[in-house]
Amino acid sequence: xxxxxxxxxxxxxxxxxxxxxxxxxxxxxxxxxxxxxxxxxxxxxxxxxxxxxxxxxxxxxxxxxxxxxxxxxxxxxxxxxxxxxxxxxxxxxxxxxxxxxxxxxxxxxxxxxxxxxxxxxxxxxxxxxxxxxxxxxxxxxxxxxxxxxxxxxxxxxxxxxxxxxxxxxxxxxxxxxxxxxxxxxxxxxxxxxxxxxxxxxxxxxxxxxxxxxxxxxxxxxxxxxxxxxxxxxxxxxxxxxxxxxxxxxxxxxxxxxxxxxxxxxxxxxxxxxxxxxxxxxxxxxxxxxxxxxxxxxxxxxxxxxxxxxxxxxxxxxxxxxxxxxxxxxxxxxxxxxxxxxxxxxxxxxxxxxxxxxxxxxxxxxxxxxxxxxxxxxxxxxxxxxxxxxxxxxxx
Numbered sequence: 482x483x484x485x486x487x488x489x490x491x492x493x494x495x496x497x498x499x500x501x502x503x504x505x506x507x508x509x510x511x512x513x514x515x516x517x518x519x520x521x522x523x524x525x526x527x528x529x530x531x532x533x534x535x536x537x538x539x540x541x542x543x544x545x546x547x548x549x550x551x552x553x554x555x556x557x558x559x560x561x562x563x564x565x566x567x568x569x570x571x572x573x574x575x576x577x578x579x580x581x582x583x584x585x586x587x588x589x590x591x592x593x594x595x596x597x598x599x600x601x602x603x604x605x606x607x608x609x610x611x612x613x614x615x616x617x618x619x620x621x622x623x624x625x626x627x628x629x630x631x632x633x634x635x636x637x638x639x640x641x642x643x644x645x646x647x648x649x650x651x652x653x654x655x656x657x658x659x660x661x662x663x664x665x666x667x668x669x670x671x672x673x674x675x676x677x678x679x680x681x682x683x684x685x686x687x688x689x690x691x692x693x694x695x696x697x698x699x700x701x702x703x704x705x706x707x708x709x710x711x712x713x714x715x716x717x718x719x720x721x722x723x724x725x726x727x728x729x730x731x732x733x734x735x736x737x738x739x740x741x742x743x744x745x746x747x748x749x750x751x752x753x754x755x756x757x758x759x760x761x762x763x764x765x766x767x768x769x770x771x772x773x774x775x776x777x778x779x780x781x782x783x784x785x786x787x788x789x790x791x792x793x794x795x796x797x798x799x800x801x802x803x804x805x806x807x808x809x810x811x812x813x814x815x816x817x818x819x820x821x822x823x824x825x826x827x828x829x830x831x832x833x834x835x836x837x838x839x840x841x842x843x844x845x846x847x848x849x850x851x852x853x854x855x856x857x858x859x860x861x862x863x864x865x866x867x868x869x870x871x872x873x874x875x876x
Contacts, residue, residue, distance in 0.1 A: 513577035552581025655681030672766035699724035734767035819853035
C-alpha cells in the first residue's frame with residue numbers, strides 16, 4: 482500500500498493521495514478518491530472559509546466535510562484557516578480515512594481532526610461530539626452528482642448564522658439535458674440557453690431556499706461560481722421564521738423566447754407564455770432564485786484576504802484569475818441572467834464585439850452593464866435585448 486501512496490503539497494498542506502489518481506484522466510474511487518483537477522475549487526474554499534471566519538470573529542469554529550475522500554479539503558481548512566478549531570471528516574471508505582489520518586499527523590493537526598466512517602446523514606445526525614447545540618459552524622457537501630438527497634440533513638446540522646457550501650456535479654440535469662429529472666430533483670425546470678449555467682445555479686439555490694424555509698431557516702447566498710463540471714455556492718444560514726416567510730418574494734420564473742431571444746423575470750403569480758415582443762410561445766424556467774447570487778461585502782472581504790494565503794502569493798496566474806473572478810462579481814449588475822457576446826453578434830449579423838466595448842457602450846448611453854461572473858464572454862445589463870441591439874447598431 483505504501484508504494485501506492487504519493488505525497489503532494491496543496492496550498493500550505495501536505496496531502497497523501499493514491500498515486501494512480503495523479504496519472505489517471507478520471508480519478509477512481511478506489512482505493513480512495515482524490516481529484517487533482519479540483520484544486521481550484523479547494524483553493525476557493527479555503528479563501529471563502531477564512532473570510533467567513535474573519536467576519537464571524539470567532540476563534541473556535543467547527544468544520545464538517547461530509548464526503549471527505551482522502552481529506553484534501555478538510556486538511557487544508559485545518560492547516561490554512563487557523564480560527565477553525567475542530568475539523569470533522571467523514572467518508573464511507575476506510576482507506577480514504579486512513580490516508581486522511583496519516584496526513585493529519587504529517588501536518589501536525591491530528592489534535593483538531595476527527596474521523597468518521599458513515600453515510601452522510603447518519604454522520605450529520607449523530608453529531609453529539611459537536612459543541613453549540615450539537616451543530617457545526619461550517620458544513621461542506623461535495624457529492625458525486627446531486628446534493629438534493631442530503632440538504633435536509635445539512636441544514637439541520639449547521640449553527641445559526643453558520644455557513645453551508647454545496648456542490649452539484651449533475652450539471653447536465655441542471656443545464657436542461659434532462660428537464661424531468663431536474664424537476665424531480667430541484668423542483669424547477671431548466672432552460673437550455675446561452676446562460677443555462679446561471680439558470681442551473683439559481684435552481685440549485687432555490688432548492689436550498691425551499692428546504693431551509695420548511696425548517697424555519699433563511700438563506701443568504703454569499704458566493705457562487707461554476708467551473709468545469711460543477712456548480713458551487715456558499716450560503717449563510719440563519720434561524721428566522723419571519724424571514725423564511727418572505728421566500729415567495731425571492732423566487733420567480735425566467736421567461737425566454739427562442740424565436741426572438743427576448744427574456745425577462747416574472748414572479749410566481751404570473752407566467753406569460755406568449756412573448757411580448759414577437760408573440761411567439763415562450764419557454765419558462767423555474768421556479769428559481771431571482772435574488773443576487775453573491776453578497777458584495779463578502780466578495781470584497783475575500784478580495785482583501787487573497788494576499789494572506791500562500792497559495793495565491795506563490796502562483797501569480799492563480800491570483801490573477803481569483804482577482805478577476807471576485808472583481809467581476811463585486812461590480813456585477815444584479816440581473817438574473819446574462820447575455821453572450823456570440824449571441825449578440827449573431828443577432829447583429831456581425832463578428833463578435835469585444836466584451837468591454839459592449840459594456841462601455843451600454844454604460845455610456847445610460848444603461849447599467851457589467852461583465853458576468855459566470856461566463857467569460859457574458860455581460861449583464863438592465864437593458865432588454867432589443868435595446869442592446871439598437872444601441873450597438875447606432876454605436
